[in-house]
Amino acid sequence: MSELSRRSGVPVPTIKFYLREGLLPPGRATASNQAEYDEEHLRRLRLVRALITLGGLSVAATREVLEAVAEPLGRYETLGVTHYALRSPVATAPDGEGSDGCAAEVERLIERMGWTVTEQSPLRGALAAGLRALREVGAGHDADELAPYAELAAATARVDLDRLAGLEDRIDIAERALALTVLMEPVLATLRRMAQENEAALRYAGEGGDRVGR
Amino acid sequence: MSELSRRSGVPVPTIKFYLREGLLPPGRATASNQAEYDEEHLRRLRLVRALITLGGLSVAATREVLEAVAEPLGRYETLGVTHYALRSPVATAPDGEGSDGCAAEVERLIERMGWTVTEQSPLRGALAAGLRALREVGAGHDADELAPYAELAAATARVDLDRLAGLEDRIDIAERALALTVLMEPVLATLRRMAQENEAALRYAGEGGDRVGR
Numbered sequence: 001m002s003e004l005s006r007r008s009g010v011p012v013p014t015i016k017f018y019l020r021e022g023l024l025p026p027g028r029a030t031a032s033n034q035a036e037y038d039e040e041h042l043r044r045l046r047l048v049r050a051l052i053t054l055g056g057l058s059v060a061a062t063r064e065v066l067e068a069v070a071e072p073l074g075r076y077e078t079l080g081v082t083h084y085a086l087r088s089p090v091a092t093a094p095d096g097e098g099s100d101g102c103a104a105e106v107e108r109l110i111e112r113m114g115w116t117v118t119e120q121s122p123l124r125g126a127l128a129a130g131l132r133a134l135r136e137v138g139a140g141h142d143a144d145e146l147a148p149y150a151e152l153a154a155a156t157a158r159v160d161l162d163r164l165a166g167l168e169d170r171i172d173i174a175e176r177a178l179a180l181t182v183l184m185e186p187v188l189a190t191l192r193r194m195a196q197e198n199e200a201a202l203r204y205a206g207e208g209g210d211r212v213g214r
Numbered sequence: 215m216s217e218l219s220r221r222s223g224v225p226v227p228t229i230k231f232y233l234r235e236g237l238l239p240p241g242r243a244t245a246s247n248q249a250e251y252d253e254e255h256l257r258r259l260r261l262v263r264a265l266i267t268l269g270g271l272s273v274a275a276t277r278e279v280l281e282a283v284a285e286p287l288g289r290y291e292t293l294g295v296t297h298y299a300l301r302s303p304v305a306t307a308p309d310g311e312g313s314d315g316c317a318a319e320v321e322r323l324i325e326r327m328g329w330t331v332t333e334q335s336p337l338r339g340a341l342a343a344g345l346r347a348l349r350e351v352g353a354g355h356d357a358d359e360l361a362p363y364a365e366l367a368a369a370t371a372r373v374d375l376d377r378l379a380g381l382e383d384r385i386d387i388a389e390r391a392l393a394l395t396v397l398m399e400p401v402l403a404t405l406r407r408m409a410q411e412n413e414a415a416l417r418y419a420g421e422g423g424d425r426v427g428r
Binding site: 118157188192 | 257260261263264289290294297302303324327330331335337340341344345347350352355360362363364366367368369370371372373374375389393395397398400401402403404406407409410411412413414416418419
């Protein structure tokens with residue numbers, strides 16, 4: 001276990017906690033006080049650590065994802081189950097003010113894009129909450145205004161799925177899908193901010209302010 | 215103030231706190247115990263509320279952003295200052311393990327894309343941390359593998375900047391830029407997950423699992 005800790009960078013007490021919580025399968029007992037952990041353990045440990053510390057998942061949500069991954073489902077179901085267990089990207093859903101039209105815009109967008117999204121998908125509510133937050137600061141987006149973003153999201157999802165296409169093992173697929181979803185989101189957000197910085201430089205650098213001496 | 219609270223949905227004690235912290239300019243005194251607040255106050259209050267509750271910014275970071283917005287800068291500088299005050303999209307930067315190559319991949323990507331990103335931009339470190347997290351779960355991306363995502367981020371940033379193009383007032387620009395950056399990130403993440411669900415349905419629905427009876 002100390003070897004596992006050294007290679008993963010996860011402290012031994014944390015590994016013991018994960019074992020106790022069933023997030024990590026027990027090692028192969030080799031002596032009364034010794035157990036062997038292999039590369040699978042290391043990989044799983046890194047994923048658990050990443051889901052909890054970077055993805056912000058609770059122990060319960062992490063367990064739910066890992067259990068889903070262990071089920072013998074097809075590729076589509078595996079992706080669906082892991083997706084739905086994840087925390088919504090919208091941090092705090094503000095209180096809905098009754099029928100405010102945001103949910104209707106989500107349905108219009110899904111129809112316009114021709115997307116297959118299950119009725120029970122938590123993403124519908126998450127998107128409506130995100131639109132509501134934008135509207136509250138005067139930056140509301142209806143389905144037509146969202147469409148260019150949705151087109152780019154569709155192109156991004158095709159790149160994502162291409163990255164999964166070469167994998168055959170179901171656990172590999174689910175683990176990679178989780179990493180691509182949870183860990184890639186901040187990377188994509190960072191890339192967008194960088195691209196905004198570049199685009200602003202292209203369009204506006206040299207356009208002075210009205211500060212004296214600039 | 216009760217009117218301001220009613221229209222914004224922000225409780226009076228919270229408004230008083232924002233006033234005391236200087237996040238909201240004082241109203242125009244009309245009597246010893248009365249003050250008038252206008253549409254500007256309402257708009258500013260909604261933005262402060264959104265930055266703190268949805269953007270997850272601290273009071274100090276919110277003040278920094280609002281102060282930057284009040285400076286008479288050009289459009290490029292306004293966007294830069296507001297951007298840099300924001301919290302990084304990468305939640306927890308894992309400890310760097312010395313020179314691990316992730317920072318070098320970021321520089322390669324910026325060069326490959328031809329992006330203008332200032333040397334002191336916090337986005338360089340944020341992106342390197344995000345790449346490190348991906349690599350730790352075996353989903354590392356080098357600059358070549360990131361390039362398709364960066365192209366899509368560039369297209370997204372062009373849509374973003376188009377949305378700012380019609381605005382002339384500097385405070386409007388900064389406020390809208392903040393909303394587009396902070397509040398749009400979870401919306402874009404949600405759109406990507408929806409698009410992944412759709413793309414997985416297109417590619418894999420009907421592909422059965424190996425569970426008996428499916």
